[in-house]
Amino acid sequence: MQKVYEKEDITLFQGDCIEILNKATPESIDMIFADPPYMLSNGGITCQAGKVVSVNKGKWDKSKGFDEDFEFHQNWINACKRVLKPNGTIWISGTYHSIYACGFALQKAGFKILNDICWFKPNASPNMSCRYFTASHETLLWAKLDNGTKHTFNYEMMKNGDWSEDFIKKPEKQMRSVWAIGTPKPYEKEFGKHPTQKPLELLRRIILASTNKGDLILDPFTGSSTTGIMALELGRKFIGIDLEKEYLDLSIKRFEQVFSKKEKQWQ
Template sequence: MEKFIGKIITGDCIDLLDGVKPFADLVFADPPFNIGYKYDKYKDTVKSEQYLAWTRDWMRSCSNILRPKGSFYIAIGDDHAADVRNIGKELGLHMRNWIIWHYTFGQQTKQKFARAHTHIFYFIKDKNEYTFNDHAVRVPSDRQLTYNDKRANPKGKMPDDVWNEYSRVCGTFKEREKWHPCQMPETLLARIISVSSNPGDVVFDPFNGSGTTTATAQTLGRKYCGMDISKNYVTNAIKRLEKLKSYKPKNQTGLDQREVLELKRLYFDVGIRVKELFESKKFSGIFVNQFAMRMNNEKSYDETTIQKALRGIVTWPERGR
């Protein structure tokens, strides 16, 4: 649907998607979880039955606008995770993974263990035809890094379905958009977008919020569309995208925005600090090689450039270890 592409639109996603033909190759939805968050327009405490009916409605709307080979990811809290799984089944979607995003910097409380996870469902429409770019998400294996095992796949291994590489976006992080109460990390969206879509594909987010999905899609060379019920959030998310368009990395390494984001993601995925990484010829060689693979081996990278770029773009606390 051409009128949606490259836009962030104010309105109720169910109304806006009514009667619209399939246009999205990838949908990422992070709805309010019904846990009392303070949004400016949406009230995040409704009766359980009402929330369930609403979830069924927006999931159906998103499924309707998903192209036949498309993928549909949904982030959801504990209380309604089982409902999302069942509605997915009702809608004829195939679940490929039930992912747990285990984040650091969970909110502390004296009364119970701190909540530090979110469920992410990965559905597809057609169980035989879908995009899955494994090379874009593979990580160096212990066989490669630690055991020098000849059986190690030089392309690395697939990450698990428990994702503990990406921290919550805390108030102090450079990435934080302070005008929105909950923001997903760009690295997490980059994993999803790079594995389940190709450059030029359309990525859609019905609950755009601070605009992480649309911003990451733009950085990774995808088309995008976002919707949010709040005009204020939409205005600010558009500004976020504009700012990104004119962004110039501070470090003089010549890497573009996509490379910078992908380098940050790989660094978090690997989980070895820059100093340790580049003290070892073996580690740095594997790291640079993995990065080149993720970038489709479109060009070659040298260790000095990668090390310099890493020092300029990531701080260890943002990984949360």
């Protein structure tokens, strides 16, 4: 375990999230957002920006077979359970390659699933094989410990907030479980791009829905730290963990840019 960055309320660690979380303070985290490996790097191809590219992301994204993959999901979810406050919640993002295993592992660990959110991507990549439907959504699971405690859900903000980017959300109507949010905008990839980078708008909604100012958020697979960037902008504390130095370096550049902008605003 190595702490690679610490500034104000932002901390980044490099290492195995299971090992790090098993040494962390129990019941200390208000909310977890996890985007675990999809186990999708199988030698296939896809289309990005009009170019045919490989779907391979790295060794960390390769499947080791159903049983070993499921054991991995159980282990990191149990490690997250250990550090989550009794009234905290966890979000998990994934495609059909991984999300069902994560959902089963959550329930085996004693979590109650509150919602499954369909994140619809209006600008999703096309299907190159033309042998099945184009994958244009990811599933988000939102869960809490099944212990009778009351979790944070900022209902009024979800109902009456400014969600103008989402053509599905109607003003002054309840937030539904299908969200139309595009993939990351070019400026979000200014310093480089993580292969499964999430859009800032997605994390804005998740953080505003399920946390309050000053809360501590954890991302055990932080990648380029979109979760942390939005946590910082919204006045939350953040801990991010990742195995790959390349993505942590990218995270640090993004954080330094935000801190620099904040400093200029106060000058």
